[in-house]
Amino acid sequence: MNTVTRPRILVVGAGFAGVECVRRLERRLSLDEADVILVTPVAYQLYLPLLPQVASGVLTPQSIAVSLRRSKKYRTRIIPGGAIGVDLGAKVCVIRTITDEIVNQPYDYIVLAPGSVTRTFDIPGLTDNAFGMKSLAEAAYVRDHVISQLDLADASHDAAERASRLQFVVVGGGYAGTETAACLQRLTHAAVKRYPRLDPGLIRWHLIDIAPKLMPELGDKLGRSAQDILRRRGIEISLGVSIAKAGPEEVTFTDGRVVPTRTLIWTAGVAASPLIATLGAETVRGRLSVTAEMTLPGHDGVFALGDAAAVPDMAKGKEDAVCPPTAQHAMRQGRRVADNVIATLRNQPLAPYEHRDLGLVVDLGGRDAVSKPLGIELHGLPAQVVARGYHWSALRTNVARTRVMTNWVLNAVAGDDFVRTGFQARKAVKLKDFEFTDSYLTPEQVRAHVEEARSKES
Structure with missing residues (x-):
């Protein structure tokens, strides 16, 4: 076969699901069976669960960004850009490249793993004044911002301004929010010792979270244990509460409290990538409705997985159960989808996805953690060993593992230098500036763009 006649497998997204799929395809497909193409704005896989440790300075940003171009043996073509629409009928993916050019990429098989974006609500001022914790840039920016608040409070002669700069609000009682609050609180607790003019009691x-429990998936006992740890550190936990409105210098809670603050971090869940809405296909709570084999009903050669797909959770035995948007599911789904794509190419039967959850780990910084591996409840140092051991082993390369382990050891021995990297010298950016959710096309725009391109070619 020549390159013109080989089937084209297009993978959208370089998260856990997309990268695992690509690597499996590369290992199991012969060179002349198919061409593999990966669409991603950045040529690295981000290990999202460790973002709070980047924000707190325990880990460097590079240590959790695993390059996709490091190895010479991989043959996948990487298109630097983001998919902004898919025409399922024409089998064309519309891509906005990093040079802002809009191109059409034909495919024979497509694997949709675009991931998720921060879930927001119609709360006045939220996207203009809150920070997210979903990307490497956001984590690095939040670290700079938090340290800058200490600098600005130290330089201020106004008591009210100083107090507002030393109050911090995190919304979201899931893993991301809890770990973010825990890790950043440790950062400010350690850093304020270097500011003799600041009263540590002001920090x-x-x-806060609208749910009645913190991390309910952990169970009552471990959930209470996590709350006790955070409260002993001085973190004020408010459940059944959310944000009514957000301003640049204060936040109003739904229970009426007004908190003067310059720092609002929003981690209240995720939503499927807006790319899913461009397909015009059936969804379940915003996620693409797929079969147990992760195929899209009624469309040959279309697979979807990860945060953007409502993959049936066969292990739970419930008809309407879907897999949660976690890394352990995404990685395993990626491998299963790759096998099913190969099976389709070779006219073999497809296999359903099934995985029993291995448990949960929550790193609260230092020696504090709560974990539930295989249903066994742990807290304290044993839980910390399990949590970090799990994350360390899940990193895809030995280089990444070495960097992360070195960072952990160095931070434990030498502590933090509380250095800002310079983001604050630029224009202030908030949640709305990082995810570019207004870049996607509508289904009608996708079809019109594809038809216009075809008419020009003919």
């Missing part, structure tokens, strides 16, 4: 962290 206050608030963790």
Whole structure:
């Protein structure tokens, strides 16, 4: 076969699901069976669970960004850009490249793993004044911002301004929010010792969530244990509460409290990538409705997985159960989808996805953690060993493992230098500036763009 006649497998997204799929395809497909193409704005896989440790300075940003171009043996073509629409009928993916050019990429098989974006609500001022914790840039920016608040409070002669700069609000009682609040509180607790003019008692962290429990998946006992740890550190936890409105210098809670603050971090869940809405296909709570084999009903050669797909959770035995948007599911789904794509190419039967959850780990910084591996409840140092051991082993390369382990050891021995990297010298950016959710096309725009391109070619 020549390159013109080989089937084209297009993978959208370089998260856990997309990268695992690509690597499996590369290992199991012969060179002349198919061409593999990966669409991603950045040529690295981000290990999202460790973002709070980047924000707190325990890990460097590079240590959790695993390059996709490091190995010479991989043959996948990487298109630097983002998919902004898919025409399922024409089998064309519309891509906005990093040079801002819009191109059409034909495919024979497509694997949709675009991931998720921060879930927001119609709360006045939220996207203009909150920070997210979903990307490497956001984590690095939040670290700079938090340290800058200490610098600005130290330089201020106004008591009210100083107090507002030393109050921090995190919304979201899931893993991301809890770990973010825990890790950043440790950062400010350690850093304020280097500011003799600041009263440590002025530093206050608030963790709020509309749910009645913190991390309910952990169970009552471990959930209470995590709350006790955070409260002993001085973090104020408010459950059954959310944000009514957000301003640049204060946040109003739904229970009426007004908190003067310059720092609002929003981690209240995720939503499927807006790319899914461009397909015009059936969804389940915003996620693409797929079969147990992760195929899209009614469309040959279309597979979807990860955060953007409602993959049936066969292990739970419930008809309407879907897999949660976690890394352990995404990685395993990626490998299963790759096998099913190969099976389709070779006219072999497809296999359903099934995985029993291995448990949960929550790193609260230092020696504090709560974990539930294989249903066994742990807290303290044993839980910390399990949590970090799990994350360390899940990193894809030995280089990444070495960097992360070195960072952990160095931070434990030498502590933090509380250095800002310079983001604050630029224009202030918030949640709305990082995810570019207004870049996607509507289904009608996708079809019109594809038809216009075809008419020009003919």
